[in-house]
Amino acid sequence: xxxxxxxxxxxxxxxxxxxxxxxxxxxxxxxxxxxxxxxxxxxxxxxxxxxxxxxxxxxxxxxxxxxxxxxxxxxxxxxxxxxxxxxxxxxxxxxxxxxxxxxxxxxxxxxxxxxxxxxxxxxxxxxxxxxxxxxxxxxxxxxxxxxxxxxxxxxxxxxxxxxxxxxxxxxxxxxxxxxxxxxxxxxxxxxxxxxxxxxxxxxxxxxxxxxxxxxxxxxxxxxxxxxxxxxxxxxxxxxxxxxxxxxxxxxxxxxxxxxxx
Amino acid sequence: xxxxxxxxxxxxxxxxxxxxxxxxxxxxxxxxxxxxxxxxxxxxxxxxxxxxxxxxxxxxxxxxxxxxxxxxxxxxxxxxxxxxxxxxxxxxxxxxxxxxxxxxxxxxxxxxxxxxxxxxxxxxxxxxxxxxxxxxxxxxxxxxxxxxxxxxxxxxxxxxxxxxxxxxxxxxxxxxxxxxxxxxxxxxxxxxxxxxxxxxxxxxxxxxxxxxxxxxxxxxxxxxxxxxxxxxxxxxxxxxxxxxxxxxxxxxxxxxxxxxxxxxxxxxxxxxxxxxxxxxxxxxxxxxxxxxxxxxxxxxxxxxxxxxxxxxxxxxxxxxxxxxxxxxxxxxxxxxxxxxxxxxxxxxxxxxxxxxxxxxxxxxxxxxxxxxxxxxxxxxxxxxxxxxxxxxxxxxx
Numbered sequence: 282x283x284x285x286x287x288x289x290x291x292x293x294x295x296x297x298x299x300x301x302x303x304x305x306x307x308x309x310x311x312x313x314x315x316x317x318x319x320x321x322x323x324x325x326x327x328x329x330x331x332x333x334x335x336x337x338x339x340x341x342x343x344x345x346x347x348x349x350x351x352x353x354x355x356x357x358x359x360x361x362x363x364x365x366x367x368x369x370x371x372x373x374x375x376x377x378x379x380x381x382x383x384x385x386x387x388x389x390x391x392x393x394x395x396x397x398x399x400x401x402x403x404x405x406x407x408x409x410x411x412x413x414x415x416x417x418x419x420x421x422x423x424x425x426x427x428x429x430x431x432x433x434x435x436x437x438x439x440x441x442x443x444x445x446x447x448x449x450x451x452x453x454x455x456x457x458x459x460x461x462x463x464x465x466x467x468x469x470x471x472x473x474x475x476x477x478x479x480x481x482x483x484x485x486x487x488x489x490x491x492x493x494x495x496x497x498x499x500x501x502x503x504x505x506x507x508x509x510x511x512x513x514x515x516x517x518x519x520x521x522x523x524x525x526x527x528x529x530x531x532x533x534x535x536x537x538x539x540x541x542x
Numbered sequence: 543x544x545x546x547x548x549x550x551x552x553x554x555x556x557x558x559x560x561x562x563x564x565x566x567x568x569x570x571x572x573x574x575x576x577x578x579x580x581x582x583x584x585x586x587x588x589x590x591x592x593x594x595x596x597x598x599x600x601x602x603x604x605x606x607x608x609x610x611x612x613x614x615x616x617x618x619x620x621x622x623x624x625x626x627x628x629x630x631x632x633x634x635x636x637x638x639x640x641x642x643x644x645x646x647x648x649x650x651x652x653x654x655x656x657x658x659x660x661x662x663x664x665x666x667x668x669x670x671x672x673x674x675x676x677x678x679x680x681x682x683x684x685x686x687x688x689x690x691x692x693x694x695x696x697x698x699x700x701x702x703x704x705x706x707x708x709x710x711x712x713x714x715x716x717x718x719x720x721x722x723x724x725x726x727x728x729x730x731x732x733x734x735x736x737x738x739x740x741x742x743x744x745x746x747x748x749x750x751x752x753x754x755x756x757x758x759x760x761x762x763x764x765x766x767x768x769x770x771x772x773x774x775x776x777x778x779x780x781x782x783x784x785x786x787x788x789x790x791x792x793x794x795x796x797x798x799x800x801x802x803x804x805x806x807x808x809x810x811x812x813x814x815x816x817x818x819x820x821x822x823x824x825x826x827x828x829x830x831x832x833x834x835x836x837x838x839x840x841x842x843x844x845x846x847x848x849x850x851x852x853x854x855x856x857x858x859x860x861x862x863x864x865x866x867x868x869x870x871x872x873x874x875x876x877x878x879x880x881x882x883x884x885x886x887x888x889x890x891x892x893x894x895x896x897x898x899x900x901x902x903x904x905x906x907x908x909x910x911x912x913x914x915x916x917x918x919x920x921x922x923x924x925x926x927x928x929x930x931x932x933x934x935x936x937x938x939x
Contacts, residue, residue, distance in 0.1 A: 332933055335852070337851075337852065337932045337933050337936075338933055357856070357857065358856050358857075358858075361851070361854050361855060361856040361857075361859075362854065362856075363854075364851075364852060364853065364854045365853060365854020365855075366854070370852050370853070372936070376845065376848070376849045376852070376936065377849075378846055378849060379846075380558045381554075381558075389849070389850070389853050390853040390854055392547060392551075392855075393850075393853060393854040393855045393856070393859060394854075405547075444853065448854075
């Protein structure tokens with residue numbers, strides 16, 4: 282079954298007299314357990330596409346079915362509910378609440394569970410347990426009482442991923458997740474995405490770095506509000522291995538530097 | 543999101559910004575505490591005045607000169623005689639003249655008020671004799687130079703000496719002290735009631751007074767139930783005595799005790815309202831302070847709002863979050879203000895002997911008003927927060 286099914290999606294902004302056509306009829310289908318990288322230069326429309334996939338924005342024309350629900354029919358509160366239950370966001374800038382511990386950050390989506398998901402409504406204790414499980418999945422159990430400022434960029438991004446995971450969403454949506462990270466941390470995060478994807482979670486990632494996109498299974502290229510190319514990535518790059526290689530190289534490099542000194 | 547979680551969340555956010563929260567609530571703290579303190583002081587002085595006048599005597603009626611500078615005072619000892627002869631509901635009557643004078647005796651000089659009264663005066667005005675005796679009707683009739691002094695005169699001029707039998711000069715006339723009044727303390731306004739000398743009325747007319755008129759006539763009705771009857775009766779006696787036409791204005795003022803209390807406390811009442819109103823304005827300003835900081839806080843927390851929206855908060859959740867925060871802030875401010883006010887009221891009563899009565903109903907009212915201030919001034923910033931576009935909010939640096 283497909284998680285995302287977009288047909289003829291258009292998004293036009295009206296800025297005074299000018300109409301900006303950010304998306305011009307996008308058809309996109311993403312199935313369960315896929316790992317898709319959306320690529321494109323700035324101004325290509327990939328951010329707009331990302332916002333519509335994430336139900337943060339609504340299309341001007343076309344239909345968007347997310348996990349079997351037509352998003353144009355459910356209103357603002359319905360979209361909020363979808364963001365809460367079906368989508369986990371990971372942002373470039375991590376977007377953690379400042380002066381709030383990792384655990385509390387991960388608990389945040391659980392505060393807003395409601396309505397149709399009544400059976401999922403949680404007590405404070407259950408919320409804490411789910412948040413701890415999510416932090417465990419990203420390997421940060423020992424840092425859960427740390428504040429964002431006490432964590433490295435990679436760790437902050439892992440907290441953000443734990444927050445995205447905590448409600449067991451159908452889809453993880455990552456917007457330039459490695460944009461603010463150095464190479465080693467980027468590889469760390471990509472390894473985590475691959476691991477989660479192997480566990481059966483659908484991941485859609487927007488990036489402009491080809492070497493990061495290479496860790497996905499499928500690459501969608503956007504230009505001028507249209508999908509330019511959409512192809513599976515034949516060769517599987519393992520981010521974990523790449524990280525080990527990088528580390529080995531790094532330590533060799535350091536040793537060499539040491540020797541020179 | 544349930545309300546408990548909301549309240550917990552707002553406490554967390556308030557504690558996260560302790561300094562800002564304190565500054566925000568400062569206006570409400572000052573507003574609430576000043577409203578309570580001001581009203582407490584006002585009500586306290588009203589109550590003090592009431593109690594003082596209640597000790598002034600029971601079932602008291604008073605005739606005073608007319609109001610206005612150009613109306614002659616015609617209250618005379620003849621009126622007193624007429625009331626004594628004709629009034630059936632009046633138990634005791636005394637004409638009173640009052641002088642400011644410097645008295646000499648014992649260890650020096652002292653400025654005081656000298657009252658010329660009749661022997662029934664202590665009974666009417668509820669004065670007790672501490673030692674010695676009040677003068678008698680005979681001493682009044684024969685214009686004896688005897689004086690009864692208040693506790694302040696004793697402590698100022700006769701400290702450590704028994705004043706009975708001592709000499710006290712009023713002006714150039716030597717008087718013999720025959721009695722000491724029991725202390726009545728200060729009035730609510732801080733006037734010393736014990737700084738008095740009492741001498742027989744007729745002696746006062748002979749030795750001190752140039753005019754033949756009285757400063758007042760003091761009477762007590764036979765019982766509380768006869769107050770109205772006594773007042774009507776005295777009024778008609780005086781009208782006849784002063785030969786007033788049926789529709790002419792009275793050339794005297796006649797008060798009963800209630801009216802005296804109202805008159806004396808009306809200034810304090812006006813003061814209470816005035817002080818309360820000023821303090822109320824400061825509470826309002828405090829509310830505007832909350833709105834101000836909440837607006838800044840909304841702008842400053844744009845990204846937080848974006849994050850919350852992205853993880854599934856509805857607009858109504860954001861709205862409620864900010865509104866709850868404003869209400870919790872102002873309620874906390876209200877509680878701190880109430881605590882401060884109670885401490886201040888205690889301190890006023892204990893250390894400065896300024897009477898202040900903190901009214902519990904009023905405390906609840908101002909606490910509730912603080913919460914209302916939070917709702918009112920929190921609404922606009924909360925709505926502004928809720929109206930934020932998630933994409934823009936997330937993009938804000």
